[in-house]
Amino acid sequence: MTDAAKSLLVIAPEPRVSEAIAASFASDAGVRVDRRTATLAGLNGHAIEALATYDVILFQTNPNDQADLAAIRELVAHRREQTKLIALADGDISLAQARALSDAGVDEVLPLPPEARTSTQGRAHAGGSRRAGRIIAVAQARGGIGSTTVAVNLADQLATGVGLRRSDPRPKVALVDLDLQFGTVGSFLDLAEQDTLLKLAMDGTVPDATFLEQSMATLPNGLSVLAAPARFAPLDALRAEQVAAILDTLRQTCDYVVVDLPRALVGWIEPVIERADEMLIVTDISVPSIRHCRRLIEFLTQDNLALPVEIVVNHQRKPLFRSKLQREAAKALDRRLDHWLPHDPSAAAVAADRGQPLSQSAPRSALGKAMRALARETRARLPAATQKSAK
Ligand SMILES: Nc1ncnc2c1ncn2[C@@H]1O[C@H](COP(=O)(O)OP(=O)(O)OP(=O)(O)O)[C@@H](O)[C@H]1O
Ligand SMILES: [Mg+2]
Numbered sequence: 119m120t121d122a123a124k125s126l127l128v129i130a131p132e133p134r135v136s137e138a139i140a141a142s143f144a145s146d147a148g149v150r151v152d153r154r155t156a157t158l159a160g161l162n163g164h165a166i167e168a169l170a171t172y173d174v175i176l177f178q179t180n181p182n183d184q185a186d187l188a189a190i191r192e193l194v195a196h197r198r199e200q201t202k203l204i205a206l207a208d209g210d211i212s213l214a215q216a217r218a219l220s221d222a223g224v225d226e227v228l229p230l231p232p233e234a235r236t237s238t239q240g241r242a243h244a245g246g247s248r249r250a251g252r253i254i255a256v257a258q259a260r261g262g263i264g265s266t267t268v269a270v271n272l273a274d275q276l277a278t279g280v281g282l283r284r285s286d287p288r289p290k291v292a293l294v295d296l297d298l299q300f301g302t303v304g305s306f307l308d309l310a311e312q313d314t315l316l317k318l319a320m321d322g323t324v325p326d327a328t329f330l331e332q333s334m335a336t337l338p339n340g341l342s343v344l345a346a347p348a349r350f351a352p353l354d355a356l357r358a359e360q361v362a363a364i365l366d367t368l369r370q371t372c373d374y375v376v377v378d379l380p381r382a383l384v385g386w387i388e389p390v391i392e393r394a395d396e397m398l399i400v401t402d403i404s405v406p407s408i409r410h411c412r413r414l415i416e417f418l419t420q421d422n423l424a425l426p427v428e429i430v431v432n433h434q435r436k437p438l439f440r441s442k443l444q445r446e447a448a449k450a451l452d453r454r455l456d457h458w459l460p461h462d463p464s465a466a467a468v469a470a471d472r473g474q475p476l477s478q479s480a481p482r483s484a485l486g487k488a489m490r491a492l493a494r495e496t497r498a499r500l501p502a503a504t505q506k507s508a509k
Contacts, residue, residue: 127169129154129161130178135206138231139176158193159185170196176204178230181215182359187222194223206230212392214421251292251369252500255377255394257418259401259411264432264459267466268400268492269293269378270306274475275493276374277341282497289373289502292334292342294364296387297380299353301346308473309335309345316347319355324363327371342372353384362389369393373502383417391421395500400430403447403455412451426499429453430492433461435484457492460484 126149128136136153143149154161154169158177161169169175170193179186193203205224207215216227254272258265273293279286295303298315314333318325334342344364368375377390391397397418401411411429419425429451436458437444448455465476465483472479476486 124148125150125152125172126174126176127152127154127172128176129156129158129169130176130206131155131157131160132178135178135230139206142231157183157186158189159183161189166193167196169193170201171198172201174202174204176206176228178206179219181205181207181211181219187218190219190222190224202226204228212421213423214388214392250503251290251372251375252395252502253365253369253375253377253390253393254396254398254496254500255379255390256398256400257379257414258381259399259407259414261381263400263402263407265400266295266297266302266306266378267469268398268430268432268459268489269295269376270303271476271489272398272493272496273341273343273374273376274337274339274477275490276376276497277337277339278477280490280497281494288340290340290342290371291374291376292344292368292372294344294368294375294377295346296361296390297346297378298351298356299346299380301378301380303343303378304345304348305473306470307335307337307343307345307475309343311348312345313347313349314344315356316349316351318360319347319351322357322360324360325367326363327367330364330367342368353380353382356384356386358386358389361386362393365389365393374500388421391418391425394422394425396496397425397427398430398457398496399427400432402433403431403443408447408450415451427453428457428496428499429455430457430459431455432459434458435460457495459488459492 126143128139128151130136133155136155140151140153143151158179166189175193179190197203202225203223205219205227207219207227208230219227256265256269270293273291276289277291279288293303295301298319304312312333312335330344334344336342365375379387379390399411399414401407415427419427444455462483462485465480465485469476469479476483476489480486
């Protein structure tokens with residue numbers, strides 16, 4: 119970059135960012151560094167036109183800010199062909215955000231210089247990089263396969279303290295039903311109707327801790343539940359920013375946040391994928407389900423390449439010897455099929471009739487035990503930050 123550069127402009131709202139960059143070129147007499155203390159969007163179009171003659175323009179940006187993206191496009195439209203545009207973003211921006219910047223015409227995306235980072239951390243999406251509670255998202259390979267059963271009972275078992283010693287404090291767990299239109303978590307747990315998500319979808323507000331605390335139901339074992347609305351909400355009414363705020367708020371106070379995802383891959387599930395510590399996909403091993411499961415994994419890991427995915431095969435006991443179909447399913451998914459939940463219609467029916475998790479309605483049933491094992495394994499893979507010692 120520096121070989122060809124003669125004039126370099128740094129546009130940053132925080133002086134310490136431009137100072138850090140200017141300092142790194144201080145010894146290079148061949149480079150003139152000018153600075154503007156502003157956001158790109160804060161400069162008017164005319165100024166952008168005048169600035170576009172620099173050899174290199176570095177600008178601090180917030181990839182979530184549509185005005186910033188629009189300003190980038192404007193800068194791209196006016197720059198000299200040889201002007202290089204470099205975005206300075208928080209080191210923890212997601213691939214999707216980096217992609218949005220490059221789609222807008224940015225040549226390179228660089229992390230903020232370390233000495234400039236402290237004041238800007240958390241600016242891009244409040245709390246986005248803070249990792250207190252573990253976020254576990256549950257998705258389904260086909261409708262009705264059992265993803266809500268898994269989400270509800272996993273959250274319940276984690277809250278009850280599966281795998282912990284009696285003397286250990288119970289983890290704090292939240293269960294969020296993001297199946298906005300068809301969510302059934304509320305009826306699985308016999309909860310009074312909640313219209314929290316509908317209210318958010320309708321008035322567009324970004325929820326805070328107080329709002330969530332007041333609107334979530336709490337079960338006797340401490341599990342907090344945000345249920346889907348009983349009334350119909352348009353699928354596109356929820357915004358990514360609202361979902362991000364729900365998760366960031368909950369993970370600041372909870373050890374685990376279990377999310378039941380909708381079947382539709384709407385844009386507002388992206389904050390879940392970006393933040394998830396693990397994704398559980400519930401499937402059976404029929405060819406259509408495995409095909410869908412594969413597409414789902416490809417889609418989900420596109421925005422978070424490092425996202426661990428665990429496959430939960432429902433309605434089938436763990437086999438002693440794998441059949442050809444089972445081996446082929448594992449091969450098609452390119453992962454092990456580690457978790458199996460037996461087909462247990464009587465336990466499922468008792469739980470549904472009573473509106474209780476399996477730990478209460480059918481703890482000794484085959485499905486109840488398998489759910490306990492799944493929760494124990496999940497806890498072992500993702501120990502809560504406060505409880506690393508217990509097995
Ligand atoms: N292992 C199982 N054995 C028997 N019945 C089960 C099992 N798992 C789930 N079920 C039953 O299957 C039905 C569908 O389960 P569930 O609602 O969890 O699926 P889902 O994937 O969330 O469905 P939806 O597409 O409606 O969200 C429920 O009646 C549930 O009790
Ligand atoms: Mg469901």
